[in-house]
Amino acid sequence: DAGVTQSPTHLIKTRGQQVTLRCSPKSGHDTVSWYQQALGQGPQFIFQYYEEEERQRGNFPDRFSGHQFPNYSSELNVNALLLGDSALYLCASSGLQGIHEQYFGPGTRLTVT
Amino acid sequence: SQQGEEDPQALSIQEGENATMNCSYKTSINNLQWYRQNSGRGLVHLILIRSNEREKHSGRLRVTLDTSKKSSSLLITASRAADTASYFCATVHGSGNTGKLIFGQGTTLQVKP
Numbered sequence: 001d002a003g004v005t006q007s008p009t010h011l012i013k014t015r016g017q018q019v020t021l022r023c024s025p026k027s028g029h030d031t032v033s034w035y036q037q038a039l040g041q042g043p044q045f046i047f048q049y050y051e052e053e054e055r056q057r058g059n060f061p062d063r064f065s066g067h068q069f070p071n072y073s074s075e076l077n078v079n080a081l082l083l084g085d086s087a088l089y090l091c092a093s094s095g096l097q098g099i100h101e102q103y104f105g106p107g108t109r110l111t112v113t
Numbered sequence: 114s115q116q117g118e119e120d121p122q123a124l125s126i127q128e129g130e131n132a133t134m135n136c137s138y139k140t141s142i143n144n145l146q147w148y149r150q151n152s153g154r155g156l157v158h159l160i161l162i163r164s165n166e167r168e169k170h171s172g173r174l175r176v177t178l179d180t181s182k183k184s185s186s187l188l189i190t191a192s193r194a195a196d197t198a199s200y201f202c203a204t205v206h207g208s209g210n211t212g213k214l215i216f217g218q219g220t221t222l223q224v225k226p
Contacts, residue, residue: 004155031212033212033213033214035214035216037153039153041218041219042201042203042216042217042218042219043156043201043214043216044216045213045214045215048212048213056213058213088153090155090156092156092214094212101146101158101161102158102212102214103158104148104155104156104157104158105155106154106155107153107154107155109153
């Protein structure tokens with residue numbers, strides 16, 4: 001049973017560019033959440049998708065957007081990249097509408113230069 | 114802003130010793146979870162304790178929850194070098210919550226062989 005997968009593993013972008021990160025949830029899970037983790041910090045909640053809709057959003061600007069597909073996979077898009085967007089982006093999936101423990105992918109390390 | 118505060122920020126012990134990490138939070142919770150992260154990669158769920166529970170065990174892990182003090186502790190007994198990692202507490206709030214996790218800053222544990 002495959003766990004949560006994310007692609008790509010690493011990414012280097014330039015300020016002002018746009019980036020798309022991808023996540024496939026664990027089999028049987030229908031809820032996907034995205035987190036941003038800066039170096040030395042705990043993860044911060046970006047948003048959560050359920051039934052192809054954004055259900056809850058953290059304190060992130062509109063430059064951060066997402067999508068969930070019918071097969072429950074998800075994308076995170078970040079526009080107009082800033083140096084401060086450099087971080088590890090983690091995807092987590094869960095079942096039962098997300099109220100139980102979440103299963104995290106290995107993350108995508110984004111570096112903005 | 115992050116809800117939890119963890120103490121200590123860093124902990125170094127010898128193999129075989131016990132490790133205790135503490136987590137405090139500010140507002141009432143639905144449940145509290147502990148996660149482990151190795152070398153800045155994905156988080157691994159360790160244990161979940163609900164607001165009406167006071168103690169849970171899982172193998173060498175023991176978690177306590179004191180809702181009157183808004184605090185939790187994670188005890189790892191008979192530590193091993195493989196336990197070296199960062200440990201995060203994460204809280205879930207609200208009875209109908211969608212499972213948004215609010216993480217603390219984490220405790221970095223080093224277990225020396």
